[in-house]
Amino acid sequence: MIDIQQIAKNVVLEEASVVANLASHINEDFEKVVRLIHNAKGRVIITGIGKSAIIAQKIVATLNSTGTPSIFLHAADAIHGDMGMVLPEDIVIFISKSGNTPEIKMLLPLIKGIGNDNLVAMVGNTDSFLAKNAAYIIYTEVEKEACPNNLAPTNSTTAQLVMGDALAICLIRLRSFSSGDFAKFHPGGSLGKRLYTRVSDIYDKARQPKVNPDDSIKKIIIEISKGRFGAVVVTDQNNEILGIITDGDLRRMLEKHDNINTLKAKDIMSVAPKTTFEDELAYNVYLQMKKNSITQLIITDENNKYKGIVHIHDILREGIV
Numbered sequence: 001m002i003d004i005q006q007i008a009k010n011v012v013l014e015e016a017s018v019v020a021n022l023a024s025h026i027n028e029d030f031e032k033v034v035r036l037i038h039n040a041k042g043r044v045i046i047t048g049i050g051k052s053a054i055i056a057q058k059i060v061a062t063l064n065s066t067g068t069p070s071i072f073l074h075a076a077d078a079i080h081g082d083m084g085m086v087l088p089e090d091i092v093i094f095i096s097k098s099g100n101t102p103e104i105k106m107l108l109p110l111i112k113g114i115g116n117d118n119l120v121a122m123v124g125n126t127d128s129f130l131a132k133n134a135a136y137i138i139y140t141e142v143e144k145e146a147c148p149n150n151l152a153p154t155n156s157t158t159a160q161l162v163m164g165d166a167l168a169i170c171l172i173r174l175r176s177f178s179s180g181d182f183a184k185f186h187p188g189g190s191l192g193k194r195l196y197t198r199v200s201d202i203y204d205k206a207r208q209p210k211v212n213p214d215d216s217i218k219k220i221i222i223e224i225s226k227g228r229f230g231a232v233v234v235t236d237q238n239n240e241i242l243g244i245i246t247d248g249d250l251r252r253m254l255e256k257h258d259n260i261n262t263l264k265a266k267d268i269m270s271v272a273p274k275t276t277f278e279d280e281l282a283y284n285v286y287l288q289m290k291k292n293s294i295t296q297l298i299i300t301d302e303n304n305k306y307k308g309i310v311h312i313h314d315i316l317r318e319g320i321v
Helices: 002-024 026-037 050-063 102-111 129-133 155-175 179-185 189-196 215-226 248-256 280-291 312-317
Strands: 042-050 070-074 091-096 121-124 135-141 231-237 241-246 295-300 306-311
Touching: 002 070, 026 135, 042 050, 050 070, 050 091, 050 155, 050 179, 091 102, 102 121, 102 129, 102 215, 121 189, 155 241, 189 280, 215 231, 215 248, 231 248, 231 306, 241 248, 241 295, 280 295, 280 312, 306 312
Parallel strands: 042 070, 042 091, 091 121, 121 135
Antiparallel strands: 231 241, 295 306
């Protein structure tokens, strides 16, 4: 009987070993390629055929999203008209396991012919046509594929992908590419929203449930119901925050006291409540709520003046998490 789980585990372990071995292939050529891209006036053009072309597309996407202008050029399409997108100042990275595919062998001299000498071979065979004709080599040799027939690109494409990631991360560090920069390239989806959506963008400024410290339990319940946050803020006459009363505080009050008619807001409020500012990232506020097992945070200004409440539901509705 075929042991499916063991086969899968063997593939994972084998590819992990391939990735670990790539560290020995990081050399002066790799560093030169990184610095060449970092200082380039042109773009990065990445080309390949077959599965290597798919890996090239992913590397292009990663570079573009991290501030390195890049274009994918399919090797077959290039020799049928698309080579016009390549400019002499561009850096061209050829991805190929063998380095001897017909399309690559045809394309490389054509690109050299337009005066482009910034040619990089991401290749698994240093004796290949590609390796011998490129200015720089990023070596991605693997002993064999994870495929039992040693045919389907598996380990080899993993090696290419990891080397592409290594290039991108080195460039990120050289450019001091920040999370703010990242947000500019990822404005959509939950990832982008995490990086630019602030509390001021999502909380309801018209809803500010609050009571005075001497207000009655009835007034507290009415304000909590009207606010629909499950809480009300206790403020003084200057609108400074003194505490918070939640649904949980009301339940605990009923457990402790038989007569609640004489109780005031100041008697049951929780002092030193968790607060945040309007310009705080909504995702950071979400993490703070999760850490403290709460569902709302009071919004305050730098003078402890009450501005409103942000609820975890406000964040979830925005699709930030």
